[in-house]
Amino acid sequence: MKTQVAIVGAGPAGLLLGHLLRAEGIACVVIERQSGEYVLSRIRAGVLEQGTVGLMERLGLDARMKVEGLPHGGFNLADGERLIRIDVAALTGQSVMVYGQTELTRDLMDAAPARGLEVIYQAGDVALHDVAGNAPFVTFARQGRDHRIDARIVVGCDGFHGPSRQAIPANVGRVFERVYPFGWLGILADVPPCNHELIYANHERGFALASMRSATRSRYYIDVPLTERIEDWSDDRVWDELAVRLGPDAAAQITRGPALEKSIAPLRSFVFEPMRHGSLLLCGDAAHIVPPTGAKGLNLAASDVHYAAQALVAFFRDGDADAVAGYSAKALARVWKSERFSWALTKLMHRFPEDGPFERRMQRAELDYIASSEAAQRSIAENYVGLPL
Ligand code: APR
Ligand code: PHB
Secondary structure, three states, X not given: OEOOEEEEOOOHHHHHHHHHHHHOOOOEEEEOOOOXXXXXXXXXXXXXXXXXXXXXXXXXXXXXXXXXXXXXXXXXXXXXXOEEEEOHHHHHOOOEEEOOHHHHHHHHHHHOHHHOOEEEOOOEEEEEEOOOXXXXXXXXXXXXXXXXXXXXXXXXXXXXXXXXXXXXXXXXXXXXXXXXXXXXXXXXXXXXXXXXXXXXXXXXXXXXXXXXXXXXXXXXXXXXXXXXXXXXXXXXXXXXXHHHHHOHHHHOOXXXXXXXXXXXXXXXXXXXXXXXXXXXXEOHHHOEEOOHHHOOHHXXXXXXXXXXXXXXXXXXXXXXXXXXXXXXXXXXXXXXXXXXXXXXXXXXXXXXXXXXXXHHHHHHHHHHHHXXXXXXXXXXXXXXXXXXX
16 A cells, blocks of 8 residues: 555544644555554543644534533642632633543544545554655554555654654664653542532642543542552542542532542653654654643644644645654654643642652742742643643
């Protein structure tokens, strides 16, 4: 098979890029290791920046989001004594959309056949070849047969554990990484949220986040040491810890219920440079990871894809090779700003084992400053709703 762009990975980044390219008449194929059902089974965050919502609107794929999504004009920081509301709508003129990533992926997946976006699922042993040259190709096995797709450009949207980043030679790539000394234990339950907006809490006992998927489905998190095992956390133990960490007012509003999903995920900040090598571009988690504190993972994937689609349209339509050459620098400029915000909010809202009384006082002082300064709140707000594309 021959195409213009071979996209590896059919998560949000791969599907969004595929739709954007097809909408511009660029031939592409998406190659995915898992089944569509498996891709949809992954529980992921669900706070969308306006830029991400805008891409779905541009594709005309925002109908369900507009009906089922929850526009939020603010969110809250709590430190055990008070709630500091960050009024993002008043401070930035923008809001965020609470809409599960699974639902966004489903919208992209369901629209693919009608829009001529070919997605090959259950492709085994996917490998990238000759990406440094002008005639790269992707091979994979499926239903007992070996396949090859020749393309002019390959885009790796295969997440943190995919093969694309590995296709860039070690002497070319550079990794920047911080692994955090805790994980997030998440619980999903069909119970109404305890608050109409998100609450990020820094309590003496640790971090907690009250989030949601809808008016009837809630998503909560607490941070736990990396040595913790999910088997040791009964639903009741999680609900009890959430009630303490979120504070008495929120606790009084918590509705308990059986966990639909409960798991512990590690946190890391990770950036791989460059995000282009020859005819290979990287988008999303294939190139970077953020701690979920700033809800940036999916939104960074969307901005990468926006830049990649812009570059590829210029390349294939106008023969503008500089557009592709400039992709990495353009994407990384925004990636690093989101990495900074996610890291800073993680530092502010979590207890680090190495922190002493002084560091705790610094956190209290920063929260006091944020509570009293519109300028400080505006800075947080403009990062939370998403910096301009
Ligand atoms: N071959 C083909 N596909 C692969 C391979 C492979 N060898 N390895 C991984 N994949 C697929 C995965 O099955 C997954 O469907 O690539 C896709 C990567 O999707 P994500 O991990 O969701 O990454 P991305 O699309 O960049 O989305 C980034 O969304 O999933 C969240 O936490 C993520 O918030 C982040 C954002
Ligand atoms: C979620 O709803 O899963 C969520 C929301 C905001 C975050 C992280 C996760 O910062």
